[in-house]
Amino acid sequence: MPQRVQKEALANYPTVKQGITELNVDACNYESVFNGNHIGALWFADVLGRLAYNGVDYVTAYTGYGEQAYSLLYPDNDQSPSKIFARPTYYTYLMYSQYFGDQMVSSSSPREDVSIWASKDSRDGSALKLMV
Numbered sequence: 001m002p003q004r005v006q007k008e009a010l011a012n013y014p015t016v017k018q019g020i021t022e023l024n025v026d027a028c029n030y031e032s033v034f035n036g037n038h039i040g041a042l043w044f045a046d047v048l049g050r051l052a053y054n055g056v057d058y059v060t061a062y063t064g065y066g067e068q069a070y071s072l073l074y075p076d077n078d079q080s081p082s083k084i085f086a087r088p089t090y091y092t093y094l095m096y097s098q099y100f101g102d103q104m105v106s107s108s109s110p111r112e113d114v115s116i117w118a119s120k121d122s123r124d125g126s127a128l129k130l131m132v
Contacts, residue, residue, distance in 0.1 A: 002054035017057040024062035024070050035069035041088035049117030101129045
């Protein structure tokens with residue numbers, strides 16, 4: 001799909017930003033362990049790098065706050081919340097936004113079961129930043 005978007009859409013409109021809205025792990029199964037635990041966070045860590053490497057400029061989560069197991073943040077009580085907690089997938093987004101650069105660098109892994117995404121950040125010089 002990225003090649004098709006680049007060939008058919010961006011060839012005529014090169015400044016258009018590419019993005020995905022409502023990306024999530026599994027928006028239909030509230031109780032699934034894939035939604036609320038580290039498996040989802042690892043999936044996001046790979047997929048966000050993969051999307052960026054293929055030219056996607058931004059991604060938003062399906063729901064940032066809510067009781068559902070796929071929300072990034074959730075309350076201790078939906079009727080009268082006193083605390084807000086973060087799910088593991090929240091930290092994946094946080095790591096990319098705080099510690100990953102804005103310029104993708106070519107990277108590869110010798111193993112199929114390990115993804116390595118590399119970048120440099122225009123704000124801090126030539127430091128290589130990795131998401132493994």
